[in-house]
Amino acid sequence: MDSKQFKDAATSAIDEIINYYDTIQDRRVVSNVEPGYLKKLLPDGPPEEGESWADIQKDIETKIMPGLTHWQSPNFMAFFPASSSFPGMLGELYSAAFTAPAFNWICSPAVTELETVVLDWLAKLLNLPDCYLSTSHGGGVIQGSASEAIVTVMVAARDKYLRETTSHLSGLELEDAIAHTRSKLVALGSEMAHSSTQKAAQIAGVRFRSVPTTMDDEFAMTGAGLEEVLKQCKADGLQPFYLTTTLGTTATCAVDDFGSIASTLSKHAPPDAPGEIWVHVDAAYAGAALVCPEYQHLTTSFEHFHSFDMNMHKWLLTNFDASCLYVKKRKDLIDALSIMPSYLRNEFSESGLVTDYRDWQIPLGRRFRSLKIWFVLRTYGINGLQAHIRNHIKLGELFAGLLKSRQDLFEILTGPSFALTVFRAVLPAGSKAEQNELTKEVYELVNRRGEIYLTSGVVAGIYAIRVVSANPKAEEKYLRKAFDILVATTEEIRDSKSS
Numbered sequence: 001m002d003s004k005q006f007k008d009a010a011t012s013a014i015d016e017i018i019n020y021y022d023t024i025q026d027r028r029v030v031s032n033v034e035p036g037y038l039k040k041l042l043p044d045g046p047p048e049e050g051e052s053w054a055d056i057q058k059d060i061e062t063k064i065m066p067g068l069t070h071w072q073s074p075n076f077m078a079f080f081p082a083s084s085s086f087p088g089m090l091g092e093l094y095s096a097a098f099t100a101p102a103f104n105w106i107c108s109p110a111v112t113e114l115e116t117v118v119l120d121w122l123a124k125l126l127n128l129p130d131c132y133l134s135t136s137h138g139g140g141v142i143q144g145s146a147s148e149a150i151v152t153v154m155v156a157a158r159d160k161y162l163r164e165t166t167s168h169l170s171g172l173e174l175e176d177a178i179a180h181t182r183s184k185l186v187a188l189g190s191e192m193a194h195s196s197t198q199k200a201a202q203i204a205g206v207r208f209r210s211v212p213t214t215m216d217d218e219f220a221m222t223g224a225g226l227e228e229v230l231k232q233c234k235a236d237g238l239q240p241f242y243l244t245t246t247l248g249t250t251a252t253c254a255v256d257d258f259g260s261i262a263s264t265l266s267k268h269a270p271p272d273a274p275g276e277i278w279v280h281v282d283a284a285y286a287g288a289a290l291v292c293p294e295y296q297h298l299t300t301s302f303e304h305f306h307s308f309d310m311n312m313h314k315w316l317l318t319n320f321d322a323s324c325l326y327v328k329k330r331k332d333l334i335d336a337l338s339i340m341p342s343y344l345r346n347e348f349s350e351s352g353l354v355t356d357y358r359d360w361q362i363p364l365g366r367r368f369r370s371l372k373i374w375f376v377l378r379t380y381g382i383n384g385l386q387a388h389i390r391n392h393i394k395l396g397e398l399f400a401g402l403l404k405s406r407q408d409l410f411e412i413l414t415g416p417s418f419a420l421t422v423f424r425a426v427l428p429a430g431s432k433a434e435q436n437e438l439t440k441e442v443y444e445l446v447n448r449r450g451e452i453y454l455t456s457g458v459v460a461g462i463y464a465i466r467v468v469s470a471n472p473k474a475e476e477k478y479l480r481k482a483f484d485i486l487v488a489t490t491e492e493i494r495d496s497k498s499s
């Protein structure tokens with residue numbers, strides 16, 4: 001494809017993408033193809049001769065679209081959103097054009113330096129304490145996902161713990177002590193923490209214990225709950241070295257009680273003392289709300305913690321992937337992840353004057369992801385991003401209000417919290433099992449019909465439906481439509497049960 005052909009193809013692709021976005025609400029939101037559908041539509045191998053873009057592009061609508069679930073549709077209210085925006089897409093386009101696995105500063109100084117600048121901008125915008133800025137001992141780095149961020153910091157936490165608790169030893173004694181301590185290490189996360197913490201523990205080769213949450217309508221981890229688990233770990237001879245706390249849990253968007261967690265931990269080991277527990281704040285989705293001053297009190301305790309991560313690609317209009325990880329001490333990451341074989345040595349890295357982000361992450365190569373964040377921050381500005389979040393919060397309140405207007409049909413279990421409402425369908429005088437069955441039937445029928453797409457969950461043994469009003473294209477009319485569908489479906493199933 002030469003430049004002229006690229007221009008024609010790109011123009012045609014962009015026209016198609018714009019049309020897709022302008023009409024996305026009219027498509028069935030969730031794909032209903034059968035498993036293996038695509039293999040039947042595609043040839044057994046690539047063509048002998050190259051094909052024209054026109055022929056390739058035709059297959060997008062006929063072969064790919066049927067197998068897409070449209071996350072950008074305003075009828076998509078499932079999981080957490082994966083927001084996209086046109087400035088975000090432009091960032092991806094330039095990133096593709098400048099393709100390079102820019103692992104060291106000298107591989108493309110702009111890739112490193114823009115990342116440092118925009119992540120400092122974002123840290124200030126989110127009201128993170130100054131210790132997370134690159135101008136202090138900390139700094140931010142873009143990872144592919146919140147899960148990747150958790151594995152990365154857990155490895156740093158593990159090595160820091162082992163280093164600090166065995167620093168008085170050497171030789172074989174040191175090797176034995178490390179091997180012994182490793183077998184006792186335990187990573188902690190609340191029972192509502194995302195499963196990525198347990199997965200990270202599996203990858204890092206350490207044990208995992210979960211901390212019970214409160215069983216009121218908060219479902220948050222507290223210092224008291226944590227204290228019990230720490231006591232139990234001690235009794236079992238285990239050594240907790242890492243804890244995930246969550247700002248916006250996946251099931252209910254609960255916020256852990258950071259203040260009481262910080263004070264429990266300071267009793268366990270004074271901050272910065274050997275054996276302190278590394279605390280990571282997983283704010284994958286709800287961290288986006290910190291752009292609004294009314295949520296910024298939530299960051300007060302973060303100076304006592306060690307790392308923080310939020311996904312710009314969930315709720316801040318930045319195309320997947322852009323998970324922004326901050327650490328309070330970049331040295332902890334670098335100590336765990338830096339390897340310097342001869343082929344990576346260069347005068348700039350050795351000068352100590354530049355950042356080599358390869359030492360802040362698991363892979364070596366990295367994409368130019370800061371461009372899209374830069375474009376988004378500049379296009380929307382602080383006011384635009386705040387308006388975006390507040391609009392979704394307001395839509396969440398509207399949806400919860402609609403549910404409350406039909407208490408004969410629905411019961412809200414939690415929320416609206418950060419635009420997430422969790423509720424169940426109600427069967428008058430029904431047992432818990434019957435309520436669960438009804439809610440599950442409503443949920444499954446709504447999704448099967450495919451006009452809207454929702455997810456479900458089980459909270460304290462209660463089967464629940466989750467509705468998230470944080471899609472970039474969310475509007476009041478779509479939430480009202482979702483509510484009407486839920487009312488009609490619940491009535492239909494209840495009627496079929498009573499007849």
Ligand code: PLP
Pocket residue numbers: 080144145146147148194196246248249250282283284285311323
């Ligand atoms: N943490 C929380 C609170 C989440 O809700 C999710 C996913 O929704 C994750 C972590 C995992 O996110 P990722 O897909 O970026 O790994």
